[in-house]
Amino acid sequence: MKVLMIDDDVELGDAMKPVLEKYGISLVQAETPQKGLEMLASCGPDVVLLDMMLPEMDGMTVCHEIRSSDFPKRDIPIIALSARAELTDRIVGLESGVDDYIAKPVELRELVARIRAVKRWPAPSGKPELPAAVVIDETRMVASHDRFTVDLTDLEIQILKALSDAKGNVLSRLQILERIRHSEYSDPAIIDTIVYRLRRKFRLAGSPDDLILTVRGRGYRLVYSRV
Template sequence: MRVLILDDDEELGGLMQPVLAKYGMDLSLAFTPSQAFEQLDRQAFDALLLDMMLPELDGMSVCRTIRASGKPYAQISILALTARAELTDRIVALESGIDDFVAKPVEMRELVARIGAVVRRHRDNREPPPPVPEPQVHSGLSLSPTHMSAVYGTFEINLTELELRILQPLSEAGGAILSRAEILERIGYDTQSDPGMIDTIIYRVRQKFRDQGLKTDFIKTLRGQGYCIRAE
């Protein structure tokens, strides 16, 4: 497995190289975004370890540039190396195309596990999904992946990709309760991911419907259990 690290800490990559080599990972180093793009243009990598605080461009801008590039590396697995742990920052990063996070200082066993999980998830996602009728209607909620929207009754909102992904398993559950861990698993994240992400996204979806005038919450919270969608 080929991995590229973009971090201006020149010692960090050197420390990582022999450890990752033991797990069959060949680590290449870049210290500036321009160096990283040169390497991405020259050869294929399975994953990019991306520091969030960089010269030239910040990590979020690097990620957006990669995803919008239209080049073969646009779909590379990206893991953010960050000391910033705020949930809002992580959600914005996920919606910008980052796949997962590894906190600094880096714990190598966790890093290896997360690289493997993200690369596997990307490979699985390349398999064409079975055709799904458009739109998907469950429990009074209609989701349109094509239009990135949700309709409940006479109320319609626009969705981000992450909001859509989280609503889909809830809408398909037929009113059954899904824990936050179950939702994370169904959208492709491991159980070590922050479950608070689910709470924040659901709060945001509810607020979007409230802003449109919907007075009731059809996404129900079951304390200590999880969430479900139930029509009134």
């Protein structure tokens, strides 16, 4: 797999290359937004890592350029990199067209999991590639994915169960709020926060893959579910 990193921090990319290669990921670098856009059209990457605080052109603008209707590979998965990882920053980034968001300093094992996850979204068969099930135990307040089990709060269980009941279909944030019977006045951003927490819990438990996938511009879906 080839990943294009658009980031003026060349030393970061140089440090990441040998580690990513161990996971079968080849990293190519572009120090400026313009060079990144040129390389996107020429080197055929599978995923873009995009720094959101670039010189000359900010990451949001670069993302808009990539997503524009006449740009080659406009549907390529984009993972935003930023030292600013507050909830508002993540939401703005996701709504602007990035597929995922990871904070600097980058934890490389997490980055590998995110890269694998975004590449799984457009699977030609339309089916998820990860066969592991998600098993929810509401009595014990835990959920298991593959061999990894985590403790959950009541709200985390409600959201995970709503996604599980959707049987792999995409749910918007508002649809999830409706299914967990939250007030119509609740901030939909709470869903982003809980999804982030669920992903983090499973990663900390050792899971190499995200079980909840972001579908750009639509919402979230579970990779595979069984209750």
